[in-house]
Amino acid sequence: MDIRLHHINKQFDEKQVLKDVNMTIVEGDIYCIMGASGAGKTTLVNILMGIIKQDAGEITGMNKRKIAAVFQEDRLIEHWDAVKNILLVCNKSMDESKVKDALEEVGLKDHLKKPVMDLSGGMRRRVAVVRALMADSELIIMDEPFKGLDEALKQQMIQYVKKRTKGKTVILITHDKEEALGLNAKIISILS
Amino acid sequence: MIRMKKIINLKNNRFKILAVCFWFLLWEVGSRVVDQEILLASPTEVLLTLLELCREIDFWVTIFFSSKRIVTGFLLALCIGTFWAVLSYKSRLVYELVTPFIKVVKATPVASFIILALIWISSKNLSVLISFFMVVPVIFSNVLQGLNATDEKLLQMAKVYRLNNLKKIKAIYIPSILPYLISAVSVGMGLGFKAGIAAEVIGIPANSIGQRMYEAKLYLMTKELFAWSLVIILISILFEKAILIIIHTLYKEHIQKLRELNRK
Numbered sequence A: 001m002d003i004r005l006h007h008i009n010k011q012f013d014e015k016q017v018l019k020d021v022n023m024t025i026v027e028g029d030i031y032c033i034m035g036a037s038g039a040g041k042t043t044l045v046n047i048l049m050g051i052i053k054q055d056a057g058e059i060t061g062m063n064k065r066k067i068a069a070v071f072q073e074d075r076l077i078e079h080w081d082a083v084k085n086i087l088l089v090c091n092k093s094m095d096e097s098k099v100k101d102a103l104e105e106v107g108l109k110d111h112l113k114k115p116v117m118d119l120s121g122g123m124r125r126r127v128a129v130v131r132a133l134m135a136d137s138e139l140i141i142m143d144e145p146f147k148g149l150d151e152a153l154k155q156q157m158i159q160y161v162k163k164r165t166k167g168k169t170v171i172l173i174t175h176d177k178e179e180a181l182g183l184n185a186k187i188i189s190i191l192s
Numbered sequence B: 001m002i003r004m005k006k007i008i009n010l011k012n013n014r015f016k017i018l019a020v021c022f023w024f025l026l027w028e029v030g031s032r033v034v035d036q037e038i039l040l041a042s043p044t045e046v047l048l049t050l051l052e053l054c055r056e057i058d059f060w061v062t063i064f065f066s067s068k069r070i071v072t073g074f075l076l077a078l079c080i081g082t083f084w085a086v087l088s089y090k091s092r093l094v095y096e097l098v099t100p101f102i103k104v105v106k107a108t109p110v111a112s113f114i115i116l117a118l119i120w121i122s123s124k125n126l127s128v129l130i131s132f133f134m135v136v137p138v139i140f141s142n143v144l145q146g147l148n149a150t151d152e153k154l155l156q157m158a159k160v161y162r163l164n165n166l167k168k169i170k171a172i173y174i175p176s177i178l179p180y181l182i183s184a185v186s187v188g189m190g191l192g193f194k195a196g197i198a199a200e201v202i203g204i205p206a207n208s209i210g211q212r213m214y215e216a217k218l219y220l221m222t223k224e225l226f227a228w229s230l231v232i233i234l235i236s237i238l239f240e241k242a243i244l245i246i247i248h249t250l251y252k253e254h255i256q257k258l259r260e261l262n263r264k
Helices: A041-049 A082-089 A096-105 A121-134 A151-164 A177-182 B002-034 B043-054 B057-090 B092-107 B110-120 B123-148 B152-160 B165-203 B209-218 B222-250 B252-263
Strands: A003-012 A015-025 A030-035 A056-060 A067-070 A139-143 A169-173 A186-190
Touching: A003 A041, A015 A041, A030 A041, A030 A177, A041 A067, A041 A139, A041 A169, A067 A121, A067 B152, A082 A096, A082 A121, A096 A121, A121 A139, A121 A151, A151 A177, B002 B043, B043 B222, B057 B092, B057 B123, B057 B165, B057 B209, B057 B222, B092 B123, B110 B123, B110 B165, B123 B165, B152 B165, B165 B209, B165 B222, B209 B222, B222 B252
Parallel strands: A030 A169, A030 A186, A067 A139, A139 A169
Antiparallel strands: A003 A015, A003 A056
16 A cells, blocks of 8 residues: 655754645655755654654555654663564564674674674664664655765665565655665755 | 772771761760760770670570561561552552651651550560561652653553563562662661660560660669660671572672663
8 A cells, every 4th residue: 555645744943844735655665855954854743653644635545554764863771782672673573684684794703792882883783774674564654774884885785775665665764866776766855 | 801890899888987087086085075884885895895795695685586576577577568569550559648657657756656665565576577667668658769760661661562460560560660679679678677676675574675674774783784785786697698699699690780770
Protein backbone atom coordinates (compact mmCIF):
# COMPACT_ATOMS: atom_id res chain seq x y z
CA MET A 1 0.00 0.00 0.00
CA ASP A 2 1.32 3.43 -0.93
CA ILE A 3 1.86 6.10 1.69
CA ARG A 4 0.11 9.39 0.93
CA LEU A 5 0.63 12.71 2.63
CA HIS A 6 -2.15 15.24 2.16
CA HIS A 7 -1.70 18.94 2.92
CA ILE A 8 0.68 18.44 5.86
CA ASN A 9 1.39 21.54 7.94
CA LYS A 10 3.64 21.91 10.93
CA GLN A 11 4.57 24.97 12.92
CA PHE A 12 7.02 25.34 15.81
CA ASP A 13 6.17 28.47 17.84
CA GLU A 14 5.98 31.20 15.21
CA LYS A 15 7.93 29.30 12.57
CA GLN A 16 6.04 27.47 9.83
CA VAL A 17 8.29 24.47 9.11
CA LEU A 18 6.06 22.51 6.73
CA LYS A 19 3.44 24.17 4.60
CA ASP A 20 0.96 22.20 2.54
CA VAL A 21 3.21 19.21 1.86
CA ASN A 22 1.73 16.61 -0.46
CA MET A 23 3.51 13.47 -1.60
CA THR A 24 3.02 9.83 -2.47
CA ILE A 25 5.50 7.14 -1.47
CA VAL A 26 5.07 4.10 -3.67
CA GLU A 27 5.52 0.73 -1.97
CA GLY A 28 8.95 -0.79 -2.65
CA ASP A 29 10.63 2.36 -3.95
CA ILE A 30 13.57 4.31 -2.56
CA TYR A 31 13.11 8.06 -2.04
CA CYS A 32 15.61 10.71 -1.17
CA ILE A 33 14.26 13.83 0.49
CA MET A 34 16.56 16.72 -0.26
CA GLY A 35 16.51 20.33 0.74
CA ALA A 36 18.39 23.06 2.51
CA SER A 37 19.09 22.93 6.24
CA GLY A 38 15.99 23.92 8.18
CA ALA A 39 13.68 23.12 5.27
CA GLY A 40 11.77 20.64 7.44
CA LYS A 41 13.13 17.29 6.18
CA THR A 42 13.65 15.82 9.66
CA THR A 43 10.32 17.23 10.83
CA LEU A 44 8.62 15.46 7.93
CA VAL A 45 10.14 12.05 8.72
CA ASN A 46 9.49 12.55 12.44
CA ILE A 47 5.81 13.02 11.53
CA LEU A 48 5.93 9.84 9.44
CA MET A 49 7.51 7.92 12.32
CA GLY A 50 4.86 9.19 14.73
CA ILE A 51 7.38 11.01 16.92
CA ILE A 52 5.63 14.33 16.40
CA LYS A 53 2.14 15.12 15.15
CA GLN A 54 1.28 17.38 12.25
CA ASP A 55 -0.84 20.48 12.95
CA ALA A 56 -2.98 19.84 9.90
CA GLY A 57 -3.23 17.33 7.07
CA GLU A 58 -3.58 13.60 6.82
CA ILE A 59 -1.31 10.62 6.24
CA THR A 60 -2.73 7.42 4.79
CA GLY A 61 -1.09 4.03 4.32
CA MET A 62 0.94 4.10 7.56
CA ASN A 63 -1.44 2.01 9.65
CA LYS A 64 0.41 -0.58 11.70
CA ARG A 65 3.33 -0.40 9.30
CA LYS A 66 6.56 -1.70 10.88
CA ILE A 67 9.21 1.02 10.74
CA ALA A 68 12.97 0.90 11.15
CA ALA A 69 14.96 4.10 11.41
CA VAL A 70 18.39 5.64 11.36
CA PHE A 71 17.96 8.82 13.37
CA GLN A 72 19.92 12.02 12.97
CA GLU A 73 21.75 11.02 16.17
CA ASP A 74 22.65 7.33 16.47
CA ARG A 75 20.34 6.66 19.44
CA LEU A 76 22.15 3.48 20.47
CA ILE A 77 22.27 1.99 23.96
CA GLU A 78 25.69 3.39 24.79
CA HIS A 79 26.90 0.75 27.25
CA TRP A 80 25.79 -2.19 25.10
CA ASP A 81 27.86 -3.68 22.31
CA ALA A 82 26.90 -3.47 18.63
CA VAL A 83 25.47 -7.02 18.49
CA LYS A 84 23.26 -6.46 21.53
CA ASN A 85 22.06 -3.12 20.17
CA ILE A 86 20.97 -4.74 16.95
CA LEU A 87 19.40 -7.81 18.57
CA LEU A 88 17.31 -5.43 20.70
CA VAL A 89 15.22 -4.39 17.69
CA CYS A 90 15.14 -7.80 15.97
CA ASN A 91 12.65 -10.61 16.26
CA LYS A 92 13.36 -13.40 18.71
CA SER A 93 14.07 -15.67 15.74
CA MET A 94 17.01 -13.55 14.59
CA ASP A 95 20.24 -15.50 14.72
CA GLU A 96 23.15 -13.73 16.46
CA SER A 97 25.54 -15.05 13.80
CA LYS A 98 23.56 -13.21 11.10
CA VAL A 99 23.98 -9.96 13.02
CA LYS A 100 27.70 -10.61 13.38
CA ASP A 101 27.98 -11.36 9.65
CA ALA A 102 26.22 -8.08 8.83
CA LEU A 103 28.53 -6.11 11.11
CA GLU A 104 31.56 -7.83 9.59
CA GLU A 105 30.29 -6.88 6.14
CA VAL A 106 30.38 -3.19 7.06
CA GLY A 107 33.91 -3.47 8.47
CA LEU A 108 33.17 -3.86 12.17
CA LYS A 109 34.59 -7.36 12.60
CA ASP A 110 36.99 -6.33 15.36
CA HIS A 111 34.45 -4.24 17.23
CA LEU A 112 31.54 -6.63 17.71
CA LYS A 113 31.74 -6.90 21.47
CA LYS A 114 32.88 -3.39 22.37
CA PRO A 115 30.38 -1.05 24.04
CA VAL A 116 29.26 1.36 21.32
CA MET A 117 30.42 4.29 23.45
CA ASP A 118 33.98 3.10 22.73
CA LEU A 119 33.45 3.20 18.95
CA SER A 120 34.24 6.14 16.67
CA GLY A 121 31.46 8.29 15.18
CA GLY A 122 31.68 6.52 11.82
CA MET A 123 31.54 3.07 13.43
CA ARG A 124 28.52 4.01 15.51
CA ARG A 125 26.80 5.31 12.39
CA ARG A 126 27.37 1.97 10.68
CA VAL A 127 25.93 0.14 13.68
CA ALA A 128 22.84 2.39 13.49
CA VAL A 129 22.45 1.63 9.76
CA VAL A 130 22.86 -2.13 10.25
CA ARG A 131 20.33 -1.99 13.11
CA ALA A 132 17.74 -0.40 10.84
CA LEU A 133 18.38 -2.91 8.06
CA MET A 134 18.29 -5.98 10.31
CA ALA A 135 15.03 -5.01 12.05
CA ASP A 136 11.85 -6.61 10.82
CA SER A 137 10.32 -3.66 8.96
CA GLU A 138 8.23 -2.61 5.98
CA LEU A 139 9.44 0.97 5.85
CA ILE A 140 12.99 2.14 6.48
CA ILE A 141 13.55 5.81 7.27
CA MET A 142 17.12 7.09 7.29
CA ASP A 143 18.10 10.60 8.34
CA GLU A 144 21.55 11.30 6.88
CA PRO A 145 22.73 7.69 7.36
CA PHE A 146 26.18 8.24 5.84
CA LYS A 147 27.01 11.30 7.93
CA GLY A 148 30.59 11.20 9.23
CA LEU A 149 31.80 8.46 6.88
CA ASP A 150 34.76 8.97 4.59
CA GLU A 151 34.22 8.68 0.83
CA ALA A 152 35.33 5.05 0.50
CA LEU A 153 33.23 3.92 3.45
CA LYS A 154 30.27 5.93 2.20
CA GLN A 155 30.39 4.14 -1.15
CA GLN A 156 30.67 0.77 0.62
CA MET A 157 27.67 1.61 2.82
CA ILE A 158 25.60 2.84 -0.16
CA GLN A 159 26.16 -0.52 -1.86
CA TYR A 160 25.32 -2.34 1.38
CA VAL A 161 22.08 -0.38 1.85
CA LYS A 162 21.14 -0.91 -1.80
CA LYS A 163 21.64 -4.67 -1.48
CA ARG A 164 19.78 -4.95 1.84
CA THR A 165 16.76 -2.84 0.95
CA LYS A 166 15.70 -4.59 -2.26
CA GLY A 167 11.91 -4.54 -2.47
CA LYS A 168 11.53 -2.43 0.65
CA THR A 169 10.20 1.09 0.91
CA VAL A 170 13.00 3.44 1.91
CA ILE A 171 12.91 7.15 2.70
CA LEU A 172 16.30 8.75 3.06
CA ILE A 173 17.26 12.30 3.95
CA THR A 174 20.46 13.62 2.49
CA HIS A 175 22.18 16.76 1.26
CA ASP A 176 24.31 14.73 -1.16
CA LYS A 177 22.98 14.05 -4.68
CA GLU A 178 25.64 11.34 -5.14
CA GLU A 179 23.99 9.28 -2.39
CA ALA A 180 20.61 9.54 -4.12
CA LEU A 181 22.13 8.54 -7.45
CA GLY A 182 24.06 5.68 -5.87
CA LEU A 183 20.84 4.26 -4.47
CA ASN A 184 18.84 4.85 -7.68
CA ALA A 185 16.44 6.81 -5.55
CA LYS A 186 13.63 9.09 -6.57
CA ILE A 187 14.33 12.60 -5.40
CA ILE A 188 11.83 14.69 -3.48
CA SER A 189 12.88 18.30 -2.96
CA ILE A 190 11.60 20.33 -0.07
CA LEU A 191 11.83 24.07 -0.59
CA SER A 192 12.50 26.41 2.31
CA MET B 1 48.31 1.65 35.14
CA ILE B 2 47.12 -1.04 37.60
CA ARG B 3 50.12 -0.33 39.87
CA MET B 4 49.25 3.36 39.77
CA LYS B 5 45.65 2.59 40.78
CA LYS B 6 46.91 0.40 43.66
CA ILE B 7 49.13 3.22 44.91
CA ILE B 8 46.21 5.69 44.76
CA ASN B 9 43.93 3.21 46.60
CA LEU B 10 46.56 2.61 49.27
CA LYS B 11 46.95 6.37 49.69
CA ASN B 12 43.18 6.87 49.92
CA ASN B 13 42.82 4.03 52.45
CA ARG B 14 45.69 5.44 54.49
CA PHE B 15 43.89 8.79 54.69
CA LYS B 16 40.65 7.09 55.70
CA ILE B 17 42.38 5.11 58.47
CA LEU B 18 44.17 8.25 59.64
CA ALA B 19 40.86 10.16 59.75
CA VAL B 20 39.21 7.42 61.86
CA CYS B 21 42.25 7.34 64.19
CA PHE B 22 42.08 11.13 64.56
CA TRP B 23 38.44 11.06 65.68
CA PHE B 24 39.04 8.14 68.06
CA LEU B 25 41.99 10.02 69.52
CA LEU B 26 39.91 13.14 69.96
CA TRP B 27 37.21 11.05 71.67
CA GLU B 28 39.84 9.50 73.97
CA VAL B 29 41.28 12.93 74.83
CA GLY B 30 37.74 14.29 75.41
CA SER B 31 36.85 11.44 77.77
CA ARG B 32 40.08 11.99 79.75
CA VAL B 33 39.43 15.73 80.01
CA VAL B 34 35.84 15.18 81.17
CA ASP B 35 37.04 12.31 83.36
CA GLN B 36 33.51 11.11 84.14
CA GLU B 37 32.55 7.76 82.65
CA ILE B 38 28.83 8.52 83.08
CA LEU B 39 29.09 11.56 80.82
CA LEU B 40 31.60 10.36 78.24
CA ALA B 41 32.96 6.83 78.14
CA SER B 42 36.35 6.36 76.52
CA PRO B 43 36.58 4.52 73.18
CA THR B 44 38.74 1.78 74.72
CA GLU B 45 36.14 1.09 77.39
CA VAL B 46 33.36 1.13 74.81
CA LEU B 47 35.21 -1.38 72.62
CA LEU B 48 35.85 -3.63 75.63
CA THR B 49 32.15 -3.43 76.57
CA LEU B 50 31.23 -4.30 73.01
CA LEU B 51 33.52 -7.35 73.12
CA GLU B 52 31.87 -8.44 76.36
CA LEU B 53 28.41 -8.00 74.84
CA CYS B 54 29.45 -10.09 71.84
CA ARG B 55 29.89 -13.09 74.12
CA GLU B 56 26.19 -13.02 75.14
CA ILE B 57 23.66 -14.94 73.07
CA ASP B 58 21.08 -12.28 73.94
CA PHE B 59 23.19 -9.69 72.18
CA TRP B 60 22.90 -11.54 68.85
CA VAL B 61 19.20 -12.30 69.42
CA THR B 62 18.60 -8.58 70.03
CA ILE B 63 20.47 -7.59 66.87
CA PHE B 64 18.54 -10.19 64.88
CA PHE B 65 15.16 -9.01 66.26
CA SER B 66 15.77 -5.32 65.49
CA SER B 67 17.50 -5.85 62.14
CA LYS B 68 14.78 -8.22 60.92
CA ARG B 69 12.07 -5.63 61.52
CA ILE B 70 13.95 -2.59 60.29
CA VAL B 71 15.15 -4.36 57.13
CA THR B 72 11.58 -5.60 56.53
CA GLY B 73 10.37 -1.99 56.70
CA PHE B 74 13.17 -0.93 54.37
CA LEU B 75 12.43 -3.66 51.81
CA LEU B 76 8.70 -2.82 51.90
CA ALA B 77 9.60 0.83 51.27
CA LEU B 78 11.91 -0.22 48.43
CA CYS B 79 9.13 -2.20 46.71
CA ILE B 80 6.24 0.19 47.39
CA GLY B 81 8.32 3.35 46.78
CA THR B 82 9.50 2.00 43.42
CA PHE B 83 5.96 0.91 42.52
CA TRP B 84 4.53 4.35 43.36
CA ALA B 85 7.32 6.07 41.43
CA VAL B 86 6.60 3.96 38.33
CA LEU B 87 2.86 4.66 38.59
CA SER B 88 3.51 8.39 39.14
CA TYR B 89 5.80 8.47 36.10
CA LYS B 90 3.07 6.87 34.01
CA SER B 91 0.11 8.80 35.38
CA ARG B 92 -0.10 12.46 36.33
CA LEU B 93 -3.14 11.64 38.48
CA VAL B 94 -1.21 9.12 40.59
CA TYR B 95 1.67 11.61 40.89
CA GLU B 96 -0.66 14.32 42.19
CA LEU B 97 -2.24 11.79 44.55
CA VAL B 98 1.00 10.40 45.99
CA THR B 99 2.99 13.66 46.21
CA PRO B 100 1.09 15.27 49.15
CA PHE B 101 1.45 12.04 51.12
CA ILE B 102 5.20 11.92 50.44
CA LYS B 103 5.58 15.61 51.34
CA VAL B 104 3.68 15.19 54.61
CA VAL B 105 5.73 12.11 55.54
CA LYS B 106 8.96 14.00 54.74
CA ALA B 107 7.97 17.01 56.86
CA THR B 108 6.58 15.13 59.88
CA PRO B 109 9.05 14.60 62.75
CA VAL B 110 9.89 10.93 63.39
CA ALA B 111 8.78 11.25 67.02
CA SER B 112 5.25 12.31 65.94
CA PHE B 113 5.01 9.27 63.71
CA ILE B 114 6.23 6.96 66.43
CA ILE B 115 3.75 8.24 69.03
CA LEU B 116 0.88 8.14 66.53
CA ALA B 117 1.82 4.67 65.32
CA LEU B 118 1.93 3.41 68.91
CA ILE B 119 -1.80 4.13 69.08
CA TRP B 120 -2.43 1.97 66.00
CA ILE B 121 -0.07 -0.98 66.35
CA SER B 122 1.86 -2.95 68.97
CA SER B 123 5.35 -1.77 69.84
CA LYS B 124 6.69 -5.09 68.53
CA ASN B 125 6.06 -4.11 64.93
CA LEU B 126 6.52 -0.38 65.37
CA SER B 127 10.03 -0.30 63.85
CA VAL B 128 8.73 -1.97 60.65
CA LEU B 129 6.20 0.81 60.12
CA ILE B 130 8.53 3.65 61.10
CA SER B 131 11.46 2.54 58.96
CA PHE B 132 8.97 2.07 56.09
CA PHE B 133 7.61 5.62 56.51
CA MET B 134 11.05 7.18 56.69
CA VAL B 135 12.49 5.30 53.72
CA VAL B 136 9.55 5.36 51.29
CA PRO B 137 9.90 9.09 50.38
CA VAL B 138 13.62 8.63 49.67
CA ILE B 139 13.02 5.66 47.37
CA PHE B 140 10.01 7.29 45.70
CA SER B 141 11.78 10.61 45.00
CA ASN B 142 14.99 9.01 43.71
CA VAL B 143 13.36 6.42 41.47
CA LEU B 144 11.00 9.04 40.05
CA GLN B 145 13.96 11.35 39.41
CA GLY B 146 15.72 8.50 37.59
CA LEU B 147 12.63 7.79 35.49
CA ASN B 148 12.24 11.48 34.62
CA ALA B 149 15.89 11.56 33.57
CA THR B 150 15.31 8.78 31.01
CA ASP B 151 16.68 9.72 27.60
CA GLU B 152 13.68 10.94 25.60
CA LYS B 153 15.43 10.19 22.31
CA LEU B 154 15.96 6.55 23.26
CA LEU B 155 12.28 6.31 24.18
CA GLN B 156 11.40 7.66 20.74
CA MET B 157 13.70 5.04 19.21
CA ALA B 158 11.91 2.37 21.25
CA LYS B 159 8.55 3.70 20.04
CA VAL B 160 9.57 3.64 16.38
CA TYR B 161 10.99 0.11 16.63
CA ARG B 162 7.99 -0.94 18.76
CA LEU B 163 10.09 -2.42 21.54
CA ASN B 164 8.05 -4.30 24.11
CA ASN B 165 7.98 -3.13 27.74
CA LEU B 166 10.47 -5.75 28.91
CA LYS B 167 13.05 -4.63 26.36
CA LYS B 168 12.42 -0.97 27.21
CA ILE B 169 12.87 -1.65 30.93
CA LYS B 170 16.09 -3.61 30.39
CA ALA B 171 17.71 -1.32 27.83
CA ILE B 172 16.48 2.14 28.76
CA TYR B 173 14.77 2.44 32.14
CA ILE B 174 17.04 0.32 34.38
CA PRO B 175 20.26 2.09 33.29
CA SER B 176 18.50 5.40 33.91
CA ILE B 177 17.21 4.48 37.38
CA LEU B 178 20.27 2.59 38.70
CA PRO B 179 22.45 5.55 39.83
CA TYR B 180 19.45 7.10 41.62
CA LEU B 181 18.44 3.77 43.18
CA ILE B 182 21.95 3.13 44.51
CA SER B 183 21.99 6.57 46.11
CA ALA B 184 18.49 5.98 47.57
CA VAL B 185 19.55 2.64 49.08
CA SER B 186 22.65 4.21 50.65
CA VAL B 187 20.68 7.05 52.24
CA GLY B 188 17.56 4.99 52.99
CA MET B 189 19.26 2.19 54.89
CA GLY B 190 20.94 4.58 57.35
CA LEU B 191 17.71 6.52 57.74
CA GLY B 192 15.71 3.32 58.28
CA PHE B 193 18.01 2.18 61.08
CA LYS B 194 18.04 5.60 62.77
CA ALA B 195 14.25 5.90 62.71
CA GLY B 196 13.65 2.22 63.52
CA ILE B 197 15.85 2.31 66.61
CA ALA B 198 14.24 5.61 67.70
CA ALA B 199 10.88 3.83 67.46
CA GLU B 200 12.22 0.98 69.60
CA VAL B 201 13.56 3.38 72.23
CA ILE B 202 10.10 4.95 72.56
CA GLY B 203 8.03 1.78 72.11
CA ILE B 204 10.47 -0.43 74.09
CA PRO B 205 9.56 -3.81 72.52
CA ALA B 206 11.16 -6.81 74.26
CA ASN B 207 14.53 -8.08 73.00
CA SER B 208 15.20 -5.03 70.86
CA ILE B 209 18.23 -2.76 70.52
CA GLY B 210 15.95 0.12 71.52
CA GLN B 211 15.03 -1.62 74.75
CA ARG B 212 18.71 -2.30 75.56
CA MET B 213 19.55 1.35 74.88
CA TYR B 214 16.64 2.54 77.00
CA GLU B 215 17.79 0.37 79.89
CA ALA B 216 21.39 1.53 79.48
CA LYS B 217 20.20 5.13 79.66
CA LEU B 218 17.92 4.41 82.64
CA TYR B 219 20.72 2.82 84.69
CA LEU B 220 23.32 5.33 83.47
CA MET B 221 25.36 2.60 81.74
CA THR B 222 27.06 5.02 79.34
CA LYS B 223 29.57 2.45 78.05
CA GLU B 224 26.72 0.15 76.99
CA LEU B 225 24.88 3.08 75.43
CA PHE B 226 27.92 3.92 73.31
CA ALA B 227 28.52 0.25 72.51
CA TRP B 228 24.95 -0.19 71.24
CA SER B 229 25.24 3.01 69.20
CA LEU B 230 28.35 1.56 67.61
CA VAL B 231 26.45 -1.66 66.89
CA ILE B 232 23.70 0.32 65.13
CA ILE B 233 26.25 2.10 62.94
CA LEU B 234 27.95 -1.19 62.08
CA ILE B 235 24.80 -3.13 61.18
CA SER B 236 23.44 -0.19 59.20
CA ILE B 237 26.65 -0.10 57.14
CA LEU B 238 26.63 -3.91 56.85
CA PHE B 239 23.08 -4.04 55.46
CA GLU B 240 23.70 -1.07 53.17
CA LYS B 241 26.76 -2.81 51.72
CA ALA B 242 24.87 -6.12 51.44
CA ILE B 243 22.03 -4.57 49.45
CA LEU B 244 24.44 -2.62 47.27
CA ILE B 245 26.38 -5.84 46.59
CA ILE B 246 23.12 -7.53 45.52
CA ILE B 247 22.31 -4.61 43.17
CA HIS B 248 25.88 -4.58 41.81
CA THR B 249 25.78 -8.35 41.22
CA LEU B 250 22.41 -8.18 39.46
CA TYR B 251 23.37 -5.24 37.27
CA LYS B 252 27.14 -5.67 37.22
CA GLU B 253 27.42 -5.08 33.49
CA HIS B 254 25.18 -1.99 33.54
CA ILE B 255 26.95 -0.38 36.49
CA GLN B 256 30.51 -0.92 35.22
CA LYS B 257 29.70 0.49 31.82
CA LEU B 258 27.58 3.35 33.12
CA ARG B 259 30.54 4.38 35.29
CA GLU B 260 32.77 4.41 32.21
CA LEU B 261 30.13 6.41 30.38
CA ASN B 262 29.94 8.99 33.18
CA ARG B 263 33.72 9.26 33.22
CA LYS B 264 33.63 10.11 29.52
